[in-house]
Amino acid sequence: MNEPIRENDLIFGPRIPKELWKKEKGRFLLPSIIMVLAAFILFISIFFPYWKLTLFAPQYPDGLQASMYVNRLTGDIQEIDGLNHYIGMKPMGEAAVLERTLSIFMIVGLVLLIAGTIFVHSPFALFLCIPAILYPLFFLGDLYFWMRTFGMNLDSRAALSNAIQPFVPPLLGEGKIAQFLTVASWEIGLYMSIAASILIIIGLYYHRKAYKPLIVGSAPNS
Amino acid sequence: MFIRRVMGFSSLVVLLIAGLFIVSCQNNSANGDKKTGSNNETSSVEQNGNMAAGAEQIAKDRNLSPKDVEAALKTYTPSGIYDDYLMFSSGGHSGQVFVIGVPSMRLLKVIAAFTPEPWQGFGYGSEESAKLLKDGDMKSGTKLRWADTHHPALTETNGEYDGQYLFINDKANARVALIDLRDFETKQIIKTPNIISDHGSTFVTPNSEYVIQSSQYATPLPFQEYATMDEYQEKFRGVMALHKFDREKGRIVAEGSFQMELPPYWQDLCDAGKKVSEGWIFCNSINTELATGGIEQGLPPFEAGVSQRDMDYMHVIDLKKAAEVAKQPGKTKEISGVKVISLETSISEGLLYFIPEPKSPHGVDVAPGGEYLVVAGKLDTHATIYSFDKIQKAIKDKNFEGNDVYGVPILTYNDVVAAQLEIGLGPLHTQFDNEGNAYTSVFIESTLAKWKLGPPYNEGEEAWTLTEKIPVQYNIGHTVCAEGDTTSPDGKYCVALNKWSIDRFTAVGPLLPQNFQLIDVSGEKMQLLYDMPIGIGEPHYVQMIKADKLNPWFVYPEVGFNPGTMSVDPDAAKSGGEKIVRSDGKVEVWMTAIRSHFNPEHITVNQGDEVILHITNVERARDATHGFAIEGYNINLSLEPGEANTVKFIADQPGVFPFYCSEFCSALHLEMMGYLLVEPDNT
Numbered sequence: 001m002n003e004p005i006r007e008n009d010l011i012f013g014p015r016i017p018k019e020l021w022k023k024e025k026g027r028f029l030l031p032s033i034i035m036v037l038a039a040f041i042l043f044i045s046i047f048f049p050y051w052k053l054t055l056f057a058p059q060y061p062d063g064l065q066a067s068m069y070v071n072r073l074t075g076d077i078q079e080i081d082g083l084n085h086y087i088g089m090k091p092m093g094e095a096a097v098l099e100r101t102l103s104i105f106m107i108v109g110l111v112l113l114i115a116g117t118i119f120v121h122s123p124f125a126l127f128l129c130i131p132a133i134l135y136p137l138f139f140l141g142d143l144y145f146w147m148r149t150f151g152m153n154l155d156s157r158a159a160l161s162n163a164i165q166p167f168v169p170p171l172l173g174e175g176k177i178a179q180f181l182t183v184a185s186w187e188i189g190l191y192m193s194i195a196a197s198i199l200i201i202i203g204l205y206y207h208r209k210a211y212k213p214l215i216v217g218s219a220p221n222s
Numbered sequence: 223m224f225i226r227r228v229m230g231f232s233s234l235v236v237l238l239i240a241g242l243f244i245v246s247c248q249n250n251s252a253n254g255d256k257k258t259g260s261n262n263e264t265s266s267v268e269q270n271g272n273m274a275a276g277a278e279q280i281a282k283d284r285n286l287s288p289k290d291v292e293a294a295l296k297t298y299t300p301s302g303i304y305d306d307y308l309m310f311s312s313g314g315h316s317g318q319v320f321v322i323g324v325p326s327m328r329l330l331k332v333i334a335a336f337t338p339e340p341w342q343g344f345g346y347g348s349e350e351s352a353k354l355l356k357d358g359d360m361k362s363g364t365k366l367r368w369a370d371t372h373h374p375a376l377t378e379t380n381g382e383y384d385g386q387y388l389f390i391n392d393k394a395n396a397r398v399a400l401i402d403l404r405d406f407e408t409k410q411i412i413k414t415p416n417i418i419s420d421h422g423s424t425f426v427t428p429n430s431e432y433v434i435q436s437s438q439y440a441t442p443l444p445f446q447e448y449a450t451m452d453e454y455q456e457k458f459r460g461v462m463a464l465h466k467f468d469r470e471k472g473r474i475v476a477e478g479s480f481q482m483e484l485p486p487y488w489q490d491l492c493d494a495g496k497k498v499s500e501g502w503i504f505c506n507s508i509n510t511e512l513a514t515g516g517i518e519q520g521l522p523p524f525e526a527g528v529s530q531r532d533m534d535y536m537h538v539i540d541l542k543k544a545a546e547v548a549k550q551p552g553k554t555k556e557i558s559g560v561k562v563i564s565l566e567t568s569i570s571e572g573l574l575y576f577i578p579e580p581k582s583p584h585g586v587d588v589a590p591g592g593e594y595l596v597v598a599g600k601l602d603t604h605a606t607i608y609s610f611d612k613i614q615k616a617i618k619d620k621n622f623e624g625n626d627v628y629g630v631p632i633l634t635y636n637d638v639v640a641a642q643l644e645i646g647l648g649p650l651h652t653q654f655d656n657e658g659n660a661y662t663s664v665f666i667e668s669t670l671a672k673w674k675l676g677p678p679y680n681e682g683e684e685a686w687t688l689t690e691k692i693p694v695q696y697n698i699g700h701t702v703c704a705e706g707d708t709t710s711p712d713g714k715y716c717v718a719l720n721k722w723s724i725d726r727f728t729a730v731g732p733l734l735p736q737n738f739q740l741i742d743v744s745g746e747k748m749q750l751l752y753d754m755p756i757g758i759g760e761p762h763y764v765q766m767i768k769a770d771k772l773n774p775w776f777v778y779p780e781v782g783f784n785p786g787t788m789s790v791d792p793d794a795a796k797s798g799g800e801k802i803v804r805s806d807g808k809v810e811v812w813m814t815a816i817r818s819h820f821n822p823e824h825i826t827v828n829q830g831d832e833v834i835l836h837i838t839n840v841e842r843a844r845d846a847t848h849g850f851a852i853e854g855y856n857i858n859l860s861l862e863p864g865e866a867n868t869v870k871f872i873a874d875q876p877g878v879f880p881f882y883c884s885e886f887c888s889a890l891h892l893e894m895m896g897y898l899l900v901e902p903d904n905t
């Protein structure tokens with residue numbers, strides 16, 4: 001308690017005094033556990049689809065599906081692209097190429113930042129977490145951007161170009177394009193990233209509870 | 223206090239995650255796979271009540287008896303519901319194979335086997351089919367473009383259908399075709415050397431090591447040799463051809479294939495031994511009289527000549543031993559490139575025995591356990607049942623009642639017969655069920671007879687008794703029961719494969735369809751359920767396999783797949799790699815097809831150029847087949863999703879020839895076309 005405050009303590013925050021650690025282990029462990037859990041959930045979300053579009057039409061009794069992962073598209077992409085060419089839409093693989101290429105590095109970065117809060121016992125932890133908290137919003141915003149870009153820029157030379165008005169497919173829920181009923185759904189990966197955001201916020205709350213008294217207690221002017 | 227909070231919090235997390243899983247799982251339950259069973263989407267007590275009243279009215283209006291209604295209910299298969307069994311039927315003169323669902327009796331497909339078939343693009347320009355058909359041509363170059371398919375044989379594993387391949391013979395020209403049941407397409411046609419006529423084929427051994435093919439109408443050996451009818455006994459011969467099947471390659475292979483010389487007795491149907499009799503082959507014969515016909519010279523016609531003796535000879539062949547002998551140097555002679563075991567060698571090595579059988583028999587059918595051989599013939603009212611054990615004992619004890627004119631030992635008839643059962647007029651072919659019953663077609667009296675096998679299937683009084691007959695319409699040839707020639711028959715259904723239909727269907731001119739009659743054999747009494755006309759050719763034998771044993775592809779596994787090699791074709795056109803390459807006198811095009819265009823759409827060539835088109839259907843969707851037809855050039859291909867095929871022709875006609883997609887593939891199908899521009903050669 002009597003150690004002098006060093007410059008970098010503003011970033012990494014105060015050490016936990018030994019007696020206090022022995023007495024209240026849980027108080028300090030809890031935010032760390034929550035943050036590790038959040039980082040873990042966010043990380044494994046890359047193995048799950050984030051978003052799925054299902055198309056139904058009479059000649060597709062089982063429907064057509066496109067599942068979006070952070071770094072790839074799976075499902076009946078060729079078939080959907082084939083259908084889209086009639087209305088002049090570009091192949092789906094041409095969308096968000098940069099995002100998909102960088103996504104894994106980005107998420108690993110977010111995970112490291114979240115994990116970093118374990119070693120940062122000051123309010124600076126909040127800044128480390130902000131990108132991860134906002135990440136699901138960023139994903140949806142980017143998705144919307146590309147859907148809009150594709151849906152509003154149809155090739156006018158396509159066979160059915162004058163039968164279809166430019167459109168923006170919904171991010172969630174049902175839509176209708178020609179004979180197709182489209183159902184967009186959020187998938188487990190996206191929910192995991194949202195769960196990670198919520199966990200981070202809860203973790204920050206306990207983080208503040210754990211460390212604020214230390215900072216207040218050791219502030220130079222107190 | 224703290225602990226409680228942690229607990230509360232962690233359970234919140236658990237709930238949250240569980241919730242996510244539930245949300246994500248729900249999405250998958252929407253599209254359940256419907257295959258068999260009834261469609262019970264709309265069933266409530268009230269609706270059922272209404273339905274019954276409505277159904278009664280319909281039955282009354284249509285004059286249907288309660289039995290009719292029952293039959294309708296047993297066969298009606300609603301839209302989208304699949305059949306329990308598939309029949310693979312020989313296509314008779316069509317030279318093809320029919321695929322028919324049971325119990326719906328719906329024709330699902332006609333598989334092109336020996337005869338050009340436009341829908342499948344078989345024999346209309348595709349290199350793959352051109353090669354297949356050429357392999358089946360006469361060595362002299364004469365093209366064979368019809369076939370008389372008789373007996374399909376599904377490949378077996380341990381005596382049970384495995385659903386992998388199907389063989390079919392051509393009685394008219396002694397050929398065998400091999401169909402791969404992954405894509406239901408013919409992969410191989412063999413013109414069997416040395417013989418020109420076969421009836422006893424195709425049959426497979428219990429693990430499909432060999433495809434059995436016996437010649438029918440005897441000719442000089444090899445058949446291209448010339449001899450006069452006076453030289454019949456001396457120069458004419460029958461042949462047992464044993465085609466080695468290489469399952470890995472999915473082909474009949476020359477290595478290990480061999481033939482056996484037989485007397486010119488007109489070998490007829492055969493069957494491979496199974497279980498206890500595995501490794502043996504049994505074949506009937508008709509003309510042990512060595513009749514040579516000659517009605518125009520006042521000699522007895524064949525129909526009388528071959529029916530003179532009361533007995534003909536069942537051929538009993540030790541296949542296992544014969545295969546060993548065929549491998550030994552000096553024990554075979556090579557005729558037309560095939561190893562042939564001579565009759566003398568067969569006799570001296572103990573490969574061939576004869577057993578007297580009532581004259582002019584049709585089927586020799588091996589019981590499920592392999593213990594019995596059932597022989598029946600149109601000129602005897604009995605089924606004669608031989609015991610494999612007794613045959614083995616007679617061979618071991620050299621219990622011969624003599625030798626035929628060629629020296630083949632004849633087993634003593636009385637010592638190898640297990641039973642004789644009076645069946646009716648003209649019994650022909652026998653199938654089996656899972657309860658020890660046999661079903662024999664009875665041609666002359668037009669019935670299907672059900673009877674009980676002896677021990678171990680049925681003991682005491684019950685053994686070898688006729689239990690029931692059901693009339694069929696008319697002139698039943700073969701019959702087929704569900705997996706009825708395997709080591710584990712299913713019972714349930716038999717189908718009477720009738721030659722004549724006379725008054726069964728609305729008149730369609732003097733050439734009448736044949737009549738397949740579905741019979742329910744699961745109950746106390748046999749019940750006729752359904753008549754299916756076959757107006758494409760006269761089928762002979764049929765096999766019925768449980769549908770779930772088949773595992774066909776929905777689309778070709780990869781884009782650029784060559785069905786001929788069953789692998790990706792290195793020469794296949796790829797999306798983005800479309801091109802036209804010209805060289806002297808030759809134009810080679812790599813073309814793709816996708817809904818709804820070909821690429822390229824313009825192909826300009828000079829008159830007289832050789833044109834080679836490599837076309838790939840790059841679709842991955844089920845049923846997205848494209849055709850490729852060039853008008854005026856007699857060319858049509860069928861390109862199923864993923865398939866790559868090649869067409870070669872000489873552009874000998876100048877002018878502008880549209881080419882188009884001949885399968886209605888999409889809303890813009892009409893627009894899926896292009897032009898072949900053949901610049902006239904003005905020199």
Ligand SMILES: [Cu+2]
Nearest residue numbers: 848883887894
């Ligand atoms: Cu087409």
